[in-house]
Structure formats: C-alpha cells, structure tokens
Amino acid sequence: MQAYDSTNIFAKILRKEIPATVIHETACSLAFHDAFPKAPLHALVIPKGAYTDLHDFCKNASDTEITDFWHAVDHVITDLNLVESGCRLISNSGANGGQEVPHFHVHICGGTKLGPMLVK
Numbered sequence: 111m112q113a114y115d116s117t118n119i120f121a122k123i124l125r126k127e128i129p130a131t132v133i134h135e136t137a138c139s140l141a142f143h144d145a146f147p148k149a150p151l152h153a154l155v156i157p158k159g160a161y162t163d164l165h166d167f168c169k170n171a172s173d174t175e176i177t178d179f180w181h182a183v184d185h186v187i188t189d190l191n192l193v194e195s196g197c198r199l200i201s202n203s204g205a206n207g208g209q210e211v212p213h214f215h216v217h218i219c220g221g222t223k224l225g226p227m228l229v230k
C-alpha cells in the first residue's frame with residue numbers, strides 16, 4: 111500500500127490551506143461539495159484521519175472513526191434530499207480504480223437519473 115501523501119488536496123482542505131464548500135462536519139469526518147461536479151449534486155465525504163483508501167481506512171481507523179464516517183455519509187444524503195430520489199456512492203481506489211486524490215473519500219452523486227454504472 112502506498113504511503114499517505116500529506117500534500118494531497120484533501121489534506122490541504124482539512125488543514126484549511128485551501129477552501130471548500132462544507133456541507134457537514136463531525137469530530138472525525140468532513141463533507142463538502144465536489145469542485146468539479148459530475149452530477150447536479152456531487153458531494154465528497156472524507157475522514158479527518160490520514161487514510162489513503164477504503165482498505166487503509168477499514169484496516170487502520172478506529173471503530174469510532176468508521177462509525178462517524180458512515181453516519182456522516184448518511185447525514186449528507188439526508189441533507190441533500192437524496193433519500194427518496196436515490197443516489198450513487200462511489201469510492202475510487204488505486205490506479206485501476208482511477209483514484210486521483212489519495213485520501214480516502216466517498217462520492218455522493220444524485221439530483222438526476224444517473225446513467226449506467228460504468229462507461230468504458
């Protein structure tokens with residue numbers, strides 16, 4: 111597993127070195143709007159801890175962080191009114207997954223009928 115790179119853009123957002131449009135913040139998690147949305151509603155949820163991807167997060171985060179994170183995801187889905195209409199969660203991981211920012215995050219996309227899950 112690659113070492114955590116603390117110069118990544120989400121680490122900078124957590125350190126408040128660059129701005130983000132925050133939707134929700136908890137003790138262990140932060141949710142904000144994606145700066146380059148791929149859907150009418152496109153939010154990102156990240157843990158505040160330094161984890162590169164889902165595997166790193168599940169292996170090394172505490173149960174408190176993991177619980178906090180998934181509650182934050184559900185909070186954002188509720189806040190954005192996506193419970194009834196539905197949404198898609200995506201977490202890209204590593205090179206084949208197309209992960210651009212090496213800080214674990216979940217995308218929440220919605221606000222329209224999304225297309226097929228994968229387009230090659």
Ligand code: AMP
Pocket residue numbers: 119128130143144145146147154201202208209210211212
């Ligand atoms: P991924 O490819 O899964 O690593 O997704 C990274 C996401 O971060 C992309 O959807 C980008 O649009 C988004 N992104 C990049 N820079 C920023 C930023 N400064 N603020 C918010 N979202 C960003």
